[in-house]
Amino acid sequence: MNILIFSTNSKYSDYPVGGAETSLRLIAEKFAAIGENVVYVTQSRSKLPSVRVRMVRGVSVYEISPLKWPSFGGWLFQGLKERFARWQLLFFLVRIIRKEKIDIIHTYSEYPDTFDVLRIREKFFMDFKVVIRIAGLGWRGKVSSGNLKKEIEWVINQADAVNFISEGSRDLVFEEMGKLDMQATPRSQVVMDIGFNNNVFSRKWVWPAREPFQMAMVASFNYNNQRQKRQDLLVEAMHLLRDRNMVLHFMGQGANFSRIRDLAGKYGLEDRVIFHGYVSQRKLEDILVASHLFCLATNHEGVPKSMLEAMALGVPSIVSDVRPLNSYIQDTVNGFLCPNTPHAWAGYISDIADGRYDLRRISDNGVGYIKEKYIPDENIITYRSAFLRLLRQSSSERFCPVVPGREPSPEDMAKPGT
Incomplete structure (x- = not known):
């Protein structure tokens, strides 16, 4: 498989990040360790515009530093500056997807990262699969504010699979979606977490x-x-x-x-x-x-x-x-x-x-x-099985949750997206 992991912030940078970025880096490096071609695309904090490529533990890490506009006063100029920087990041992302012949993209941020990846697939008629990691309720604030509800619904419905990191977390996510009257039904589910460094x-x-x-x-x-x-x-x-x-x-x-x-x-x-x-x-x-x-x-x-x-x-x-x-x-x-x-x-x-x-x-x-x-060397094998199964299926098909150590229960089968 040719796997691309995309997050605006990442553990490959020298500034503090959260557990999601830590897990995505570990997934990338464990996939590389078992022979998969893995690319990680992220944004650099460098002040100079550049595209830096380096190999880290078998992972091709692309760190993109957009050309920055001079700072002007006012929210309008700041908004244009941020949009210009984002456009550059996505421009290079499209080129990397084509160059590396990517089969599957793994993300974690519903908006903007996964939203942008899905729009790229739609706009350029690409056929890669998208797996989004949802580990908690970080999306809830964006939805409850009323600004991004439709966008996040669209992301969850359009992604080929949602990676919930535990059954308890998945149930909590579905419950909160119900409270917010969200019309979001994942196409497929992968219920597991990678673990952490041994x-x-x-x-x-x-x-x-x-x-x-x-x-x-x-x-x-x-x-x-x-x-x-x-x-x-x-x-x-x-x-x-x-x-x-x-x-x-x-x-x-x-x-x-x-x-x-x-x-x-x-x-x-x-x-x-x-x-x-x-x-x-x-x-x-x-x-x-x-x-x-x-x-x-x-x-x-x-x-x-x-x-x-x-x-x-x-x-x-x-x-x-x-x-x-x-x-x-x-x-x-x-x-x-x-x-x-x-x-x-x-x-x-x-x-x-x-x-x-x-x-x-x-x-x-x-x-x-x-x-x-939570041994990553073992869990990555289950991730690979889930990703390969996803690649073999058409966009309209769904598969049951992958829960390490047991077969899907009747309760699993009743969940959305199964």
Whole structure:
């Protein structure tokens, strides 16, 4: 297969990106490792116009830096400048698709990335397949604002397959689409995730003997109408636990960073709630393996990469009892599920710190869960089977969800797009 992965931002750049870009890079490199021809197209942050091509672990990476207009005042000029830069990116994308004789394109952003790829296919009468990764509810804000509902419906209906990263995530997406009265029915589904780099298994958590009781949360500080990430719950819980010898580490950045830091300051928790910002992978692992507990407080989640990496390291995890997190975690078996209130978080953390649960057993169960489901060298084989099957079928055909380890159930067959 000739596979092209397209994302405006990517893990091949030198600036922070999210879990979707991390997964797409891993998919690209694992496909290359099993002999597929893989191209990754992304936008460069270089100030000079250029098209840079380099080979990274078997992947041909095209980094496109558009020619930039001089900056003028006013929203009109800014809009024209952005459209001109986007046009250049897509111009080179079309040339690369033709040059590399691409069979299938994998994307993750419904709009604009996948929208633009589908328009290219339509405009130039190309016959490549399109697979879009939908890992969470990032699209919901674009739809609920009323500006892009039709465009995102069109993308989901026109893509040849949607890659949902878990059954719980898929069910949540369909539920939210229903609430928004979206007329979106995926043609086909692939239900799985690639996993993450195996080198995370080279280190192992052991119960830290020293005090204070250390906790860590790794997540962006998002703030929107849905208030996705809930660092505020953990700060409120730390305020309730102010008489306990505990320290909470936050790693990440985002629009809500200052608000959460101010909340910690309001409660006088400057020495007990530590804000690290973005950190290197090495420092992140250093903090995690030195922590007694990993925390993820959120209203919903796409791919809980930070939680899965913590589990792979063996760090016991406590997460919000929300979908799809509660499809990964069995309470008190391979982690802990907590209701989203400050008192619930404070109470559960206190019980864990007091030794009411066998954290070594929970740690071992978490590692076992990850090794069973999230090994990329194994998961890429399932991805290849799904992609090949998609290429063999005509545009009007559909196929059932690919869920590693089991046959599609009657419930799967009843889902849209099956």
